[in-house]
Amino acid sequence: MSSLSDEEEAADPLSDNQSNASSSGDDEPFPPPPLSQNYFAPPFYGRPPTPLPPSPSLTSLLRPSRPTTPDPSDDEIEPVQRASPKIPTYEYYGFVVYLFSSLTFLIYLLWAYLPSPFLHALGIYYYPNRWWALAIPSFITMLIVYIYVALALYNTEVLTLPLTSIETIVDEAAKIATIDGGGRIRLKGAGERKQITEEMASELDWKGIWNKGTDAVMDVPLAGVCEVLYGDQVDEDEEQRHDEPHSDTPDKYYVGSITHSGGQDGIRRKKTRESNTATYLPIHITSHYRSQQYNGRAPHKAPGLKFQADFITPSHEAKLLHIFQHELQWPESKKDSTRLSLHYGHTFDYKTFGVDPDIPYKPFPEWLRPLIPAEEGRDPDQVCLQYYPPGAGIPPHVDTHSAFDQLYALSLGSAVVMQFRHTKAGEGGANGETERETVDVDLPPRSMMQMSGDSRLHWEHSIKKRKKDVLADGTIRMRADRWSITYRWLRHGGECGCGDERLCDTAQRRKGVEREYRWKQQKQENGVEPREEEGKTGAANQEAQVSGNGESNDEYKRSDILTETTELDSLKNGNIPLSPP
Ligand SMILES: O=C(O)CCC(=O)C(=O)O
Numbered sequence: 001m002s003s004l005s006d007e008e009e010a011a012d013p014l015s016d017n018q019s020n021a022s023s024s025g026d027d028e029p030f031p032p033p034p035l036s037q038n039y040f041a042p043p044f045y046g047r048p049p050t051p052l053p054p055s056p057s058l059t060s061l062l063r064p065s066r067p068t069t070p071d072p073s074d075d076e077i078e079p080v081q082r083a084s085p086k087i088p089t090y091e092y093y094g095f096v097v098y099l100f101s102s103l104t105f106l107i108y109l110l111w112a113y114l115p116s117p118f119l120h121a122l123g124i125y126y127y128p129n130r131w132w133a134l135a136i137p138s139f140i141t142m143l144i145v146y147i148y149v150a151l152a153l154y155n156t157e158v159l160t161l162p163l164t165s166i167e168t169i170v171d172e173a174a175k176i177a178t179i180d181g182g183g184r185i186r187l188k189g190a191g192e193r194k195q196i197t198e199e200m201a202s203e204l205d206w207k208g209i210w211n212k213g214t215d216a217v218m219d220v221p222l223a224g225v226c227e228v229l230y231g232d233q234v235d236e237d238e239e240q241r242h243d244e245p246h247s248d249t250p251d252k253y254y255v256g257s258i259t260h261s262g263g264q265d266g267i268r269r270k271k272t273r274e275s276n277t278a279t280y281l282p283i284h285i286t287s288h289y290r291s292q293q294y295n296g297r298a299p300h301k302a303p304g305l306k307f308q309a310d311f312i313t314p315s316h317e318a319k320l321l322h323i324f325q326h327e328l329q330w331p332e333s334k335k336d337s338t339r340l341s342l343h344y345g346h347t348f349d350y351k352t353f354g355v356d357p358d359i360p361y362k363p364f365p366e367w368l369r370p371l372i373p374a375e376e377g378r379d380p381d382q383v384c385l386q387y388y389p390p391g392a393g394i395p396p397h398v399d400t401h402s403a404f405d406q407l408y409a410l411s412l413g414s415a416v417v418m419q420f421r422h423t424k425a426g427e428g429g430a431n432g433e434t435e436r437e438t439v440d441v442d443l444p445p446r447s448m449m450q451m452s453g454d455s456r457l458h459w460e461h462s463i464k465k466r467k468k469d470v471l472a473d474g475t476i477r478m479r480a481d482r483w484s485i486t487y488r489w490l491r492h493g494g495e496c497g498c499g500d501e502r503l504c505d506t507a508q509r510r511k512g513v514e515r516e517y518r519w520k521q522q523k524q525e526n527g528v529e530p531r532e533e534e535g536k537t538g539a540a541n542q543e544a545q546v547s548g549n550g551e552s553n554d555e556y557k558r559s560d561i562l563t564e565t566t567e568l569d570s571l572k573n574g575n576i577p578l579s580p581p
């Protein structure tokens with residue numbers, strides 16, 4: 001039998017060296033093994049084939065020197081050498097370990113569970129105290145638990161860099177996941193990247209984006225990690241986030257990617273003090289916290305803001321809270337976190353920008369009289385009592401310039417941080433951005449605040465819709481129920497001369513920007529059709545509009561309108577008990 005020629009071999013791709021080798025030599029006494037045996041045989045890569053051992057069978061065990069086949073014709077065939085395949089030594093070891101561990105486990109079970117008479121019957125009198133049979137596994141289990149905890153702590157405390165670490169700062173060369181204008185994660189420099197505006201940022205689902213995961217060679221920015229890990233606060237801020245201003249004060253630095261508006265990924269990062277408060281801060285919020293507390297340095301940056309702590313005593317406050325909680329009839333609220341308000345005195349008509357003649361003057365209740373600030377020398381024209389459950393806020397606004405002159409606010413119940421912001425349109429920023437300055441003012445209970453001068457006319461004030469405040473030292477303070485009493489004095493002549501075209505309704509009217517026109521402008525800017533009732537009622541809504549900041553805050557408008565409308569109705573019906581304390 002000759003070996004396959006080159007052509008035959010080429011024509012028969014399934015043949016291999018094994019078949020060739022086994023069929024080599026013309027004097028081969030027996031035919032080559034059938035092809036089917038070679039089809040799936042492994043190639044030998046040029047090495048001489050080792051004959052495979054025959055399959056063992058019972059009969060072959062009885063005839064140790066014979067091959068395995070029971071066919072008698074096999075007797076003619078030369079006995080095939082019994083193969084002695086090398087069994088790796090570790091298999092022996094494995095088997096020994098298996099036997100040993102099974103035996104140990106069996107001994108353990110006997111030791112742990114077999115009653116001592118049985119052990120004695122077996123002649124075993126000396127064995128370790130069986131207390132150890134439980135103690136040792138318990139120790140091991142707890143050790144494993146402690147190892148897990150220790151690893152987690154090591155991960156957090158040692159391996160995780162503090163946000164203030166220099167190593168968390170990234171530059172343009174960093175491999176950081178960036179996102180485009182549509183919120184898609186992109187490799188830096190890949191394709192057109194549209195800059196993300198603040199408005200767009202407020203629309204994007206940041207948590208979703210950073211949860212998606214990134215390319216293996218890229219990092220999620222540190223601030224993105226914070227978003228995912230500590231993003232709960234964001235949800236509470238969702239409705240308010242686009243109202244948050246930013247500031248470029250040089251005594252602060254950025255955490256996460258260093259970016260400005262339109263930076264690497266177009267998101268302005270929140271700047272924080274050098275403290276771990278940053279951990280709690282969501283990335284897309286564009287302001288920093290700078291709570292001004294009364295034991296702090298400068299009292300207030302907003303000029304004209306005056307403040308008197310402990311305007312009333314705690315026992316007086318307690319009586320007032322009892323009245324607010326049990327005697328006043330508040331409007332129905334749709335959500336648990338809706339601000340509610342009750343008006344006394346004149347009611348302002350936002351259509352005519354004057355006192356609403358349809359709503360009769362509501363005399364001040366007795367409990368209110370001692371709370372009226374004496375500085376103005378006469379009673380306020382309007383007093384507004386407001387209730388803020390935790391999570392409620394008030395959007396950034398200036399109280400209407402033409403209608404009101406002096407403003408005071410008394411805080412009761414929970415402390416809250418009120419934010420004041422000042423916008424210098426078109427002046428600041430390297431790219432001619434609008435520059436904003438913000439000041440957080442902590443309002444403790446029983447304190448009276450007066451907004452006069454610039455803080456009254458040129459600074460907007462707001463309370464963020466959330467359940468906790470971050471203080472200057474990084475403390476997170478939970479909010480509780482808060483009440484405020486706002487006192488307003490009507491402005492003589494109904495004209496304001498401040499000339500602030502951004503915030504002053506008189507200046508805007510003089511410029512020809514009528515209310516209706518501002519609605520249209522807002523619609524164009526936001527793509528939102530103003531609701532029918534928005535033009536009719538809603539104090540805070542109108543205030544927000546008069547502030548003319550062009551930012552839509554539909555969530556606020558809707559709840560404010562509902563609140564105010566209900567409240568006006570209830571006032572008209574005269575169903576508010578005005579009993580003295
Ligand atoms: O709740 C406060 O302290 C202030 C409320 C306010 O700004 C307003 O009613 O215009």
Ligand SMILES: [Fe+2]
Binds near residue numbers: 397398399461
């Ligand atoms: Fe206000």
